Amino acid sequence: MSKILDTINFNADGLIAAIAQQHDTGEVLMMAWMNAESVTETLATGQVCYYSRSRQKLWRKGETSGQQQKLVEMRLDCDGDTLLLLVDQKGVACHTGRRNCFFLAARNGEWVEIAKPEVSPEELYKR
C-alpha cells in the first residue's frame, strides 16, 4: 500500500482530487476529494470512500443514500495529483437526484439545466 500512497502528490491539506467515471459508458459522474485513508479504504474494500471537506471526515459514498460506487479501477495522472476512479455507480451519483453532477451547460452566456432529477433528494435521504 505504501507504494500506492508514496506516488500520490497529496496537496497541502493532505488531499487529492478524484474524478468518478462510469466504467462502461464513460459518463463523468462527479468530482470529490480523497485523503490517504480514503484511498487505502477504497482499494481495500472496493467501495469508493471520499473525504468530505465540509464535514472533515471520511465520506463513504452511498452510506446514507444507498447510491454506492463500486471501484472497477483506480488510476493516477502524470503529475500524481489527480485520481480517475472507474466505478460502477448504483443509482444516481448526484445529491440532487441526477445521474451525474454536471447538469449545467454554458449556453449563450448563461447556465442551462440539461438534466432532471431521476429521484427526489427527499427519497434519496429518507433512510
Added chain:
Amino acid sequence: MSKILDTINFNADGLIAAIAQQHDTGEVLMMAWMNAESVTETLATGQVCYYSRSRQKLWRKGETSGQQQKLVEMRLDCDGDTLLLLVDQKGVACHTGRRNCFFLAARNGEWVEIAKPEVSPEELYKR
C-alpha cells in the same frame, strides 16, 4: 458573461478544477485549473485556456505543443466548484506524449503503466 462567472464557486485562490473529456469517445483526458479570465477566454475563443498554478499565468493549451483543445461544451457541477469541459483534443493531451494523463493503474498494491507515449516529449516541444 457575469451570469456564467457569478455561479462559479472559485476557491480561495480564485480557481476552479476543470476536467477535460473527449466529447465523442468519453475519454477523460486530464484535469487542470481555470480562473475567471481563462473561463472567459475559453468561452470567447472556443479554444481551452487553463490557468497554470506553477507558472502563475494563463495556459493556452497547445500553444507550445500544438495539441489544442477545441471546446464543444462547458458544464458546471451541482455545487459550482468543478467544470467538465467537453473538448475535441488535437493530438495528445498529456505532456508525456500520451493521449491522456491517467496512464497509471493501481493493481496489486502498485502503479502499473497502462499506456505508452504516442509521440516523444522532445517532438512535442521542439517548436
